Amino acid sequence: MSQPQADFASPASEETIQRVAQRIRERNIEVVVVDDGDQARKAVLERLPEGAEVHSGRSKTLQDAGIFDAIHDESRYHALRPRMYKMDRQTQAREIRKLISGPDFMLGSVNAITEDGVLVTASASSSQLGPYASTAGKVILVVGSQKIVPDLETALRRIHNYVLPWEDAQIRKMMNRGSFVGKILLVEREGVNGRMTVILVRQPIGI
Numbered sequence: 001m002s003q004p005q006a007d008f009a010s011p012a013s014e015e016t017i018q019r020v021a022q023r024i025r026e027r028n029i030e031v032v033v034v035d036d037g038d039q040a041r042k043a044v045l046e047r048l049p050e051g052a053e054v055h056s057g058r059s060k061t062l063q064d065a066g067i068f069d070a071i072h073d074e075s076r077y078h079a080l081r082p083r084m085y086k087m088d089r090q091t092q093a094r095e096i097r098k099l100i101s102g103p104d105f106m107l108g109s110v111n112a113i114t115e116d117g118v119l120v121t122a123s124a125s126s127s128q129l130g131p132y133a134s135t136a137g138k139v140i141l142v143v144g145s146q147k148i149v150p151d152l153e154t155a156l157r158r159i160h161n162y163v164l165p166w167e168d169a170q171i172r173k174m175m176n177r178g179s180f181v182g183k184i185l186l187v188e189r190e191g192v193n194g195r196m197t198v199i200l201v202r203q204p205i206g207i
Contacts, residue, residue: 008147008149010204011144011145011204012145012146012148016115016148017033017202020117020148021033021198021200023115024119027117027188027189027190028191028193028196029117029196031200032198032200033200034200034202035202035203036201036202037064037065037203038066041065041070044070044199045070047138047197048071048077048105050076051077052077052078052104052105053078053080053103053105054077054080054103054104055080055081055100055105055107055136056068056106056107056108057127057128059107059108059109059206060206060207061108061142061143061144061205061206061207062109062142064206065205071107080100084099084100087099100131101131101135102136103131103136103137105138106128106131106132106138106139107140107141107142108121108128108139108142109141109142109206110147111155111159111163112147112148112154112159113148113155113200114150114151115149115150118152118186118188119141119185119198120155120156120186121184121185121187122159122182122185123181123183125182126183129183132187133187138194138195138196138197139195139196139197140196140199141198142199142205143199143201143206144203144204144205145201145202145203146204147206152186159181159184160181166207
């Protein structure tokens with residue numbers, strides 16, 4: 001049975017998780033189902049070779065799982081984010097744009113997965129959407145099962161009514177402005193074999 005459409009925080013049933021995992025696999029995307037954030041972190045790090053060039057947004061899911069901190073271990077990985085922040089946004093905007101647009105490994109999450117396996121991601125800056133779609137060498141997405149929704153309409157409602165208010169509040173704590181939905185990416189199928197992996201987490205994680 002699907003989770004209620006209005007409940008965007010509760011985990012999906014095991015039956016739903018397994019059915020959605022199979023639908024995603026049919027779209028040429030690898031899926032690994034794990035129990036919690038610790039297992040998700042292990043699954044991600046197993047897929048990152050030592051010294052890998054890796055980039056990510058400040059995903060709450062990655063932070064909750066300890067993945068964000070792990071990939072910024074300079075003794076193990078070559079994370080692009082610290083390098084980007086050392087650059088001058090006024091004089092090196094072109095270099096920054098090119099640096100983060102095509103990482104070897106792109107890590108992140110999505111805002112919703114429909115029950116037929118479509119991955120739905122919204123962003124204000126949209127900086128992660130290009131790498132997700134095509135420009136990163138490999139993409140690893142960590143997604144809590146609470147993000148499984150019946151259909152695209154519900155996915156969009158989850159983004160606008162549930163995710164955006166939370167994101168807006170976080171941005172307002174740090175800056176004198178709010179957030180917004182800039183662009184939305186739908187991943188219906190991956191064309192490159194072995195490029196994209198979804199780590200589907202049974203327990204709710206992220207927002």
